[in-house]
Amino acid sequence: MLEFASVKLSAQDASWMAQALRLAERGLFSVRPNPAVGCVIVNDGNVVGKGWHIRAGEPHAEVYALRAAGAQAGGATVYVTLEPCSHHGRTPPCCDALIAAGVARVVVAMQDPNPQVAGRGLARLRNAGIDVSVGLMADSARALNPGFLSRVERNRPFVRVKVAASLDGRTALSNGQSKWITGEAARADVQRLRARSGAVLTGVDTVLIDDPLLTVRLPEFELFQPLRVVLDSRLRSSVDAKLFASDGRVLVVTCQVLIDEGQQAVKIALLQAKGVEVIGVPCVDGRIDLETLLFVLAQDYCINDLMVEAGATLAGAFVQQQLFDELWWYGASCVMGNEARSGLIMSTPVAMSDVPRLTLIEQRQLGVDWRLRFKP
Numbered sequence: 606m607l608e609f610a611s612v613k614l615s616a617q618d619a620s621w622m623a624q625a626l627r628l629a630e631r632g633l634f635s636v637r638p639n640p641a642v643g644c645v646i647v648n649d650g651n652v653v654g655k656g657w658h659i660r661a662g663e664p665h666a667e668v669y670a671l672r673a674a675g676a677q678a679g680g681a682t683v684y685v686t687l688e689p690c691s692h693h694g695r696t697p698p699c700c701d702a703l704i705a706a707g708v709a710r711v712v713v714a715m716q717d718p719n720p721q722v723a724g725r726g727l728a729r730l731r732n733a734g735i736d737v738s739v740g741l742m743a744d745s746a747r748a749l750n751p752g753f754l755s756r757v758e759r760n761r762p763f764v765r766v767k768v769a770a771s772l773d774g775r776t777a778l779s780n781g782q783s784k785w786i787t788g789e790a791a792r793a794d795v796q797r798l799r800a801r802s803g804a805v806l807t808g809v810d811t812v813l814i815d816d817p818l819l820t821v822r823l824p825e826f827e828l829f830q831p832l833r834v835v836l837d838s839r840l841r842s843s844v845d846a847k848l849f850a851s852d853g854r855v856l857v858v859t860c861q862v863l864i865d866e867g868q869q870a871v872k873i874a875l876l877q878a879k880g881v882e883v884i885g886v887p888c889v890d891g892r893i894d895l896e897t898l899l900f901v902l903a904q905d906y907c908i909n910d911l912m913v914e915a916g917a918t919l920a921g922a923f924v925q926q927q928l929f930d931e932l933w934w935y936g937a938s939c940v941m942g943n944e945a946r947s948g949l950i951m952s953t954p955v956a957m958s959d960v961p962r963l964t965l966i967e968q969r970q971l972g973v974d975w976r977l978r979f980k981p
């Protein structure tokens with residue numbers, strides 16, 4: 606038997622919760638900025654209802670599962686991957702729906718860190734006489750929503766820095782050519798990562814040199830377009846860039862002093878006329894303060910997961926400043942020579958003890974290439 610918070614839970618309980626976690630995964634691309642949540646309702650050893658949160662603003666996982674269970678929810682056990690909500694947002698409180706359905710027991714993987722919930726849903730269920738257990742497969746539940754948890758607990762998104770490089774660590778030839786370092790399988794994987802991200806961030810140099818769209822172009826994921834963020838401290842971007850002419854939201858971030866002093870007012874107006882939002886944040890030595898930027902993206906734009914898809918200087922800044930949570934390194938089966946452009950530009954340590962060390966957490970072959978996933 607497993608034991609959590611002095612409540613004994615069986616292997617069968619773990620099996621039902623594992624099913625709820627698998628259901629939650631179905632919402633990973635569509636629920637932002639909400640967390641992905643799954644729910645399974647069991648009565649007399651049989652699954653009578655199941656559901657997952659499909660899209661922000663629509664019913665939560667518990668409601669879908671209760672609808673499927675109908676009258677069989679009475680006296681049942683509910684397995685849910687995150688504490689049922691207790692507040693009125695865009696949908697009514699889920700704990701009220703569970704109480705009204707007459708469920709006997711609720712097994713929750715993890716408490717919701719959102720201050721609007723944070724134990725209140727559990728308390729309301731217990732006050733209604735429902736047996737509540739918390740903590741079953743909590744680590745798996747946390748791993749499901751790293752972005753949501755990062756935004757709520759740390760006031761910043763979960764940051765994934767993506768680099769596609771040759772075996773000798775190069776991302777482009779000396780003349781700037783970089784299409785295509787990796788093969789189709791690796792590029793499709795990048796598209797899926799974009800689709801899962803609330804925002805994709807790049808720098809002005811990438812916009813000027815590559816003129817990218819940064820959109821999701823896989824047919825099955827085209828509905829899940831991220832906010833595209835361009836860091837442009839001096840507003841050097843061309844208003845004719847493809848990025849600004851495409852559908853979807855684009856945010857240009859520049860130095861606050863530039864806006865305060867009324868510089869580049871004409872260009873700002875032209876960008877705004879194209880539907881582009883322009884904001885200012887503090888700069889340090891002429892460069893946008895990345896730590897402040899992350900706070901703004903989390904607080905003002907509710908970004909859970911941020912993908913950094915930028916040149917070597919900006920990507921290197923996130924790594925050097927330890928403002929990343931994962932480094933996604935796509936290794937291509939080619940070599941490009943010592944004059945080709947580096948994957949990360951960072952200041953050179955003076956001693957081996959100063960060299961940043963990363964931990965490999967996953968490696969996967971993608972066609973002829975490899976994806977290596979590291980954490981700090």
